[in-house]
Amino acid sequence: MAEYSILITSSPFEGDTALRALAFIQGVIDNGDVVNNVFFYSEGVHHCNSLMLKTGDELFAYDGWKALAADHNVNLMVCITAAVKRGIVSEMEAKENGIAQANLTTPFEQAGLGEFFTALHECNRLVQF
Amino acid sequence: MAKLLIRFTQSPFSNAKSQDGLDFALAATNYGHEVKVLFENQGVLQLVKATSTKGLKNHTKRLASMPFFDIEECFVCKASADTYDIDQVLANTSLIDELDCEWITSEEKVALIQSVDHVVTF
Numbered sequence: 001m002a003e004y005s006i007l008i009t010s011s012p013f014e015g016d017t018a019l020r021a022l023a024f025i026q027g028v029i030d031n032g033d034v035v036n037n038v039f040f041y042s043e044g045v046h047h048c049n050s051l052m053l054k055t056g057d058e059l060f061a062y063d064g065w066k067a068l069a070a071d072h073n074v075n076l077m078v079c080i081t082a083a084v085k086r087g088i089v090s091e092m093e094a095k096e097n098g099i100a101q102a103n104l105t106t107p108f109e110q111a112g113l114g115e116f117f118t119a120l121h122e123c124n125r126l127v128q129f
Numbered sequence: 130m131a132k133l134l135i136r137f138t139q140s141p142f143s144n145a146k147s148q149d150g151l152d153f154a155l156a157a158t159n160y161g162h163e164v165k166v167l168f169e170n171q172g173v174l175q176l177v178k179a180t181s182t183k184g185l186k187n188h189t190k191r192l193a194s195m196p197f198f199d200i201e202e203c204f205v206c207k208a209s210a211d212t213y214d215i216d217q218v219l220a221n222t223s224l225i226d227e228l229d230c231e232w233i234t235s236e237e238k239v240a241l242i243q244s245v246d247h248v249v250t251f
Binding site for chain 1: 157159246
C-alpha cells in the first residue's frame, strides 16, 4: 500500500489541472492506497477561497476538495504564509487585522511548510499538480 | 528522509514561482530531507546576478545562500542555457561558481531524476 502526499501549486484557473488532481486522488483512494495529505502552496492556495462562486458548467473544484475531506477524511493543509499574502485568511487573521470577512474555513486547515515536510517522511509518493 | 529534486523553470521575476520554489527548497532541508536543485528552461536566467531593487527580495542573494542550508548539489541544463544564448552573460556575472553548479546534458538529467525520490517543479 502506497502513501501519497499531493502538492497543489496551480490555481483553480489553470486549465484542467484541478480536474486531473481530483480524478487522480479519487483513483488513489479507489486503489486502496492512502492520501496522507493535500498541501496547497504557491498559487494553489486560491483553491481554499470560500468566497468563490460556481459558474456555468465548469468544474467547481472547491466542492471537490470539501467532498474529499467529508467522504475520505483527507487532510487538506494550506500554507499559511502563501495564503495570507494572497488574501486567504482565517477568522483569526481577519479579526486581528480588521478585515471584514474571513474566507478560509474547515475542512481546510492552516499549516506551514514544516508540517508538509514532516508528513512527507511518512509518504512514499509525492505528486504535484 | 526523502531525496528531493527541485526544478526551477521560470525566470526570476516574471511570477512568484521562483521565490516560492526557493522557500520550498530551503524549508525541506530544515526538516531532514535531502535537496538537489536543477535550473532549466527559463530558470537558467535565475543564475544571472541581479542587483537589489527596493521592494523586491534579492533573488540572487537568496539563491547564493543555499549552501548554508545544506543544498550543495546544483545542476544547470546546458541545452537551456544554449537556447537563451546566455553563456557569455553567465561567464561574466554568474552565480554558477558561487553555487558550484554542474552543467548537465539531457541524458544526465534523466539519471538525475532517477536518483531522487520526488521531483517538484517551480
